[in-house]
Amino acid sequence: MSRSLSGERATATVESAHSQVGPPEPIFAARGEARMMDASEVAQLKAMMEWEGRRTAPPEGFPALPDMPAGRYTSAEYYALEVEHVFRKSWLFAGHLDEIPDPGCWMRWHNAGDPIVIVHGMDGVVRAFHNTCRHRGAPVVTEDRGKSSRLMCGYHNWTYKTDGSLVGVPERRDFPADFDLSCRGLLPVRCELFGKVIFVNFDMEAMPLIEWMGPIAREWEEFAFDRIRLAARHSFDLQCNWKVAMEANMEVYHVPFIHPNTVAPLVDSTRNLNTLYPNGHARMLAPPPRQTDREHVRAIDSPPGWQQIDTVGELGRTCTQSYTLFPNWVSPLSNYFVPPLLFWPTSLTTTRLELVTMALDWGDAPAPDLWTVPDASQPNGRQMSPIILEDTQFGEAIQHSMQGSAFRSVPLSYQEARIYSFHQNLDAMIGVDKVPEPLRVAPVIGPDWVWPNDPRRAQMEREPAT
Incomplete structure (x- = not known):
């Protein structure tokens, strides 16, 4: 309809x-x-990023996150529940x-x-x-x-x-x-x-896509989903659980250590602002380091001939604005690209990583491909870009380590709250009563921390700016 x-x-x-x-x-x-954020909305988000950089502890009232059970990454029983209930009931990217x-x-x-x-x-x-x-x-x-x-x-x-x-x-x-x-x-x-992006859902009774997306649909209007073309789509097989691979793209805690020369010069991880949305979606918004005063595309400069998306607002042009669309889409969005990374589980310990670049018509210039580079030694003639290689380099080793007896639980910080919220939503979609009790995560992040609610705003307004 x-x-x-x-x-x-x-x-x-x-x-x-x-x-x-x-x-x-x-x-x-x-x-x-296209509906863009108004000036007051932009100003508030910029102020909150600065507030995040000043804070010396998690926000008042933010729940302490209990350790997550290790078995969520190693249990065949939990993996089967994900496949049956999460990937059979969610809206999934299918193509362009x-x-x-x-x-x-x-x-x-x-x-x-x-x-x-x-x-x-x-x-x-x-x-x-x-x-x-x-x-x-x-x-x-x-x-x-x-x-x-x-x-x-x-x-x-x-x-x-x-x-x-x-x-x-x-x-x-x-x-x-x-x-x-x-x-x-x-x-x-x-x-x-x-727009021109195709989604599918195996659940014939699922809510419409636009309702599933919630406020993200409004926020994505400025990125011209109705005009962007498919520029590149390549897949690579990873030797780790799909969540191990995906979660490397759901926090910036690792950026100074894994990406010192690629992402770190363009993303100030200390001023990162996370927003949690209904249905398990999330957004991270981070400005460039203070010494970086130019508009940028995430980790690259725009080659001549590439078209800017003229409806993108200030934050999309000047910050790293990345979204998690539950369950398996992570994507920075900018004034040049809509480049989703899709994480498809192929077994308990293997993942197919799909790297997609969508952009406005590039004319006679080479088709833009944000995530891969030519490599004749690879079966499809492409290799993952340095940034993706940095994010995936430890996947197999992490999975092997997780299978050992020393991996017992996962403690997460406030900066990693998007990951914890993601796991809460996995259990909610499966049905908490279906998840064996030793594998459950405690639902400690309540609706008061989910859009449109955000207690940080009131706390920020009480504190004088410095």
């Missing part, structure tokens, strides 16, 4: 798989009308409209278990289906991408329209006279767009 939301929720219109009638409506307002640009285009996707096919319908609507023929279970498509006005299973040539309906069964005479094709269509998967 098509939903239009405004104000605090968003001006986006999202197309759902429940009712696929006609082409999708425009998703964002006209160019130049550039990958299926025209009616009839389709692509395979299998990053969360069940194989699915995402189709740009002949009516203009983007849908997703289980890539499973309703006859004998063969895949309907066997290539990664293609284009056709019909989807035909190669096993017995059962044929489906791009809206999933079954329209062709060879030797129809051999089936019963009351064999009803109308109830044998491809099984749908929820599929909705945010």
